[in-house]
Amino acid sequence: MASVSVIEAGRPIAGRRSLLRTWRGGLQGSEFAWAIAFCIPYVAVFLAFVAYPIVYGLWLGHRPELFVELFHDPIFQMTIVNTIIYLAVGVNVKMFGALLLSGFFMRRGWWVKGLLMIYVLPWAVPALPTFISIHWMLNSQWGLLNNVVWDVFHIDGPGWLDTSRWLALGAVIVSYIWKNMPFWTVILLAGRMSIPQELYEAAEVDGATGLRRFVHISFPLLANLYLVCTLLSTIFTLGDFNTATFVSGGGPALTTHVLATLGIRDAFDIARPDLGVAAVMTALPLMIPLVLILMRKLRTSEVQL
Amino acid sequence: MSVVLLDKRSAARQSAATAAVKSKNYRLHRILTEAACLALAAVLIVWTLAPIYNMVMVALQSHNDVFTNDIWPKKPSLYSFWIVITEGYWYLEYFWHQFGNSLYIGVMTVFFTLFIASMVSFSISRMRLRHGWLLTNAALLTYVIPASFLAIPLYRIMQGYGLGNNVWSIVAVEVTFATPYAIFIFQQYGRSIPIELDEAARVDGASPWQVYYKIYLPMMAPALVAVGTYALLLAWNEYLYQFLLLSDKRSMTVPVALAQFLNSDESPWNYMMATAIIYAIPPVVIYYLFRGRMTSGLTMGGVKG
Numbered sequence: 001m002a003s004v005s006v007i008e009a010g011r012p013i014a015g016r017r018s019l020l021r022t023w024r025g026g027l028q029g030s031e032f033a034w035a036i037a038f039c040i041p042y043v044a045v046f047l048a049f050v051a052y053p054i055v056y057g058l059w060l061g062h063r064p065e066l067f068v069e070l071f072h073d074p075i076f077q078m079t080i081v082n083t084i085i086y087l088a089v090g091v092n093v094k095m096f097g098a099l100l101l102s103g104f105f106m107r108r109g110w111w112v113k114g115l116l117m118i119y120v121l122p123w124a125v126p127a128l129p130t131f132i133s134i135h136w137m138l139n140s141q142w143g144l145l146n147n148v149v150w151d152v153f154h155i156d157g158p159g160w161l162d163t164s165r166w167l168a169l170g171a172v173i174v175s176y177i178w179k180n181m182p183f184w185t186v187i188l189l190a191g192r193m194s195i196p197q198e199l200y201e202a203a204e205v206d207g208a209t210g211l212r213r214f215v216h217i218s219f220p221l222l223a224n225l226y227l228v229c230t231l232l233s234t235i236f237t238l239g240d241f242n243t244a245t246f247v248s249g250g251g252p253a254l255t256t257h258v259l260a261t262l263g264i265r266d267a268f269d270i271a272r273p274d275l276g277v278a279a280v281m282t283a284l285p286l287m288i289p290l291v292l293i294l295m296r297k298l299r300t301s302e303v304q305l
Numbered sequence: 306m307s308v309v310l311l312d313k314r315s316a317a318r319q320s321a322a323t324a325a326v327k328s329k330n331y332r333l334h335r336i337l338t339e340a341a342c343l344a345l346a347a348v349l350i351v352w353t354l355a356p357i358y359n360m361v362m363v364a365l366q367s368h369n370d371v372f373t374n375d376i377w378p379k380k381p382s383l384y385s386f387w388i389v390i391t392e393g394y395w396y397l398e399y400f401w402h403q404f405g406n407s408l409y410i411g412v413m414t415v416f417f418t419l420f421i422a423s424m425v426s427f428s429i430s431r432m433r434l435r436h437g438w439l440l441t442n443a444a445l446l447t448y449v450i451p452a453s454f455l456a457i458p459l460y461r462i463m464q465g466y467g468l469g470n471n472v473w474s475i476v477a478v479e480v481t482f483a484t485p486y487a488i489f490i491f492q493q494y495g496r497s498i499p500i501e502l503d504e505a506a507r508v509d510g511a512s513p514w515q516v517y518y519k520i521y522l523p524m525m526a527p528a529l530v531a532v533g534t535y536a537l538l539l540a541w542n543e544y545l546y547q548f549l550l551l552s553d554k555r556s557m558t559v560p561v562a563l564a565q566f567l568n569s570d571e572s573p574w575n576y577m578m579a580t581a582i583i584y585a586i587p588p589v590v591i592y593y594l595f596r597g598r599m600t601s602g603l604t605m606g607g608v609k610g
Contacts, residue, residue: 031432034513038428039440041421042484046440049459049481050447057458104345115346117593119353124592126542128560129581132567133360136574144359147374178352232449239451241545246564260453267457268549280454287450295445298489 061277070278079257080282082169083238086176086258091237094177095184095230102188103218123182131246134175135161138247161248165255168248172256175247176240184229191225192218228297235290238283259283364578371574385579394576396566399554404584406551407541407558410472414479414540415533421480422487422532423525427517430495431503441492448485452478453545460549470553478550479540487532494528495521527598534595541588559584 070076105116122130137144138160146157161168199217208216241260244250250257250265257265259280267276363371365381392400429437459478468474502524506516522529544560551557563584566577
C-alpha cells in the first residue's frame with residue numbers, strides 16, 4: 001500500500017520534471033539560465049523597437065475614415081499608380097538586367113574583372129550623394145545632361161524633373177536601377193559561380209550552347225534564387241525613401257510620390273501622423289503575402305543576401 | 306563490320322571538312338562577340354560613371370562656373386574641398402563634429418550589432434534553446450519589413466523614450482535593423498563549426514560564457530568581419546531616421562547636414578558636392594577593402610537556391 005502511494009505520488013513529479021526538461025530543450029539548471037540570458041538583449045531590442053512600433057502604428061492608423069480620406073485624395077491616387085509602376089518596371093527591369101549582366105561578368109579576362117570593380121561603384125557610394133548629383137545633373141538649365149544634349153544636337157533638352165510627371169517618374173526609376181542593379185548583379189553572379197562547371201561541359205558534349213545552355217542549365221538552377229531576389233527586392237523597393245526624395249523630391253506638384261515618401265510627407269510636412277501611417281498601411285495587402293512567402297523561402301532554402 | 310568501319314572513316318572525313326568551315330565561322334563569331342562585349346563595356350562605363358563624374362566636376366568648379374553650360378571644369382580647383390575641410394561656410398560650421406557623430410554612430414552600431422546578434426545566435430544554434438526558432442522568425446520578420454514603414458511610430462516612440470536629438474536613438478534604430486541580417490549570417494556560418502568543439506569544452510568544465518567567448522567568437526571571426534562591415538556601412542549610409550530624429554546642428558550626422566543644403570534657394574552646389582565626396586570616400590574605401598570578405602559573407606552557405 002505504502003509503496004503504491006509512493007509510486008503514485010512520484011509520478012506527477014517525474015511528469016512535471018520531464019515537461020520542464022522538454023521545455024528547456026534538454027538544458028539543465030544554470031545552462032538554461034545562460035541560454036535565456038544570451039537572448040535577453042535581442043528580445044529587448046525586438047520588443048522595444050520592432051514589436052511596439054508595429055502595434056503602435058497599427059493603432060495610429062486603424063480608423064476607417066482615414067482610408068476614406070486617403071482614397072478621395074488625388075495625390076494619394078497618383079501615389080498608388082506611381083508605386084505600382086515603380087515596383088513593376090523598376091524591380092523587373094533591374095533584376096532582368098542584373099541576370100543578363102551577371103552572365104556577361106562570368107567572362108574571363110582581366111578587363112572584365114576591372115569593369116566589374118567600376119560597375120559596383122554605384123552600390124559602394126552612399127545613396128544620398130549620388131541622388132543629389134543626379135538631381136543636379138537633370139536640372140533643365142544648368143544640368144550636365146542638357147548641356148550634353150545641347151553640345152551634341154544643338155537643341156534644348158526637356159525639363160526632366162519640373163515639367164512632366166512621367167519624365168520625373170522615369171528619372172526616379174532609372175536612378176533606382178542605376179543604384180541597385182550592381183548589387184543584384186553581384187548576387188546573381190555568385191549564384192552562377194556556384195553552378196558546377198561539369199554541368200556546362202556535359203551540356204556542351206550534348207551540343208547545348210549559347211541560348212540553349214542558358215535555358216536548360218543556368219536558368220533552371222538560378223530560378224529559385226532569381227525569384228527570392230525579386231520578391232525581396234520588391235519589398236525593399238516598396239520601402240525605398242531616398243530615391244524619390246532626392247531625385248524628384250515628389251515633384252513636379254506632388255505627382256511623383258511613392259508610398260514611402262508620401263507617408264513621411266503626411267506625417268511630418270502636414271503633421272498628420274495618423275494619415276501617414278494609414279498611407280503606408282495601404283501597402284499591407286501586398287506586403288503580407290510577400291512577407292509570408294519570403295519568410296518561408298528564406299528559412300527553408302539556403303539563399304543568402 | 307567493314308561497313309561500320311567505312312562509315313566511321315567517312316564520318317571522320319566529313320567532320321574534318323565541317324570543322325574547317327566551323328573554325329572560320331568560329332573565328333568570325335569570336336571577333337563579333339568580342340566587339341559586342343567591348344561596346345557593352347563602354348556603355349556600362351558611361352552609364353555607371355556619369356553621376357559620379359558630375360559630382361566630381363561640380364566640386365571642382367567655382368560657384369559661378371556651376372551655373373554655365375560647361376561639361377568639364379574649365380578652371381578646376383580644390384577650393385571647395387578646402388572650404389569643407391576648414392568649415393568655411395555657414396552650413397558647414399560643425400562639419401567635423403557631424404563627421405564624428407556619423408563615425409561614433411557607426412562604431413557603436415557595429416559593436417552592439419555584433420554583441421547582440423552573436424549572443425542570440427549562440428543561444429539558438431549552439432545551446433539549442435527550445436523555441437529558439439521563434440527568435441529566428443522574429444529576426445526574419447524584421448529583415449523583410451521596410452525600415453521606412455516603421456519611421457512614423459518609431460519617431461513618436463523615441464520622443465516618448467526621451468531620445469529626441471540624441472545619437473543613441475540612431476544607434477538603437479541602426480542596431481534594430483542590422484541585427485536580423487547578422488543573426489541570419491551567424492546561424493548559417495555557425496553550421497560549419499563542429500558542435501563537438503563546444504561539447505569538448507563543456508566536458509572540460511567551461512561555462513557557457515567561456516564557450517561563447519573563447520570558442521564561438523574566435524571561430525566566427527570571418528562572419529563577424531563581414532557583418533561588422535555591413536553594419537558600419539548601413540549606419541553610415543542611412544538617412545531617413547537620422548533626418549527625422551536629429552535636428553540640432555550639433556547632434557546631426559553628415560547625410561542630414563548634406564541634405565540641409567537643399568533647403569536654400571541658391572544652393573552652393575560646389576560646396577555641397579565636395580561635402581558629398583568627402584562623405585562618400587570612407588564607405589567606398591571600406592567597401593573595396595572588405596569586398597572579398599563581404600561577398601564571401603554574402604554567399605556563405607552557398608547561393609544555390
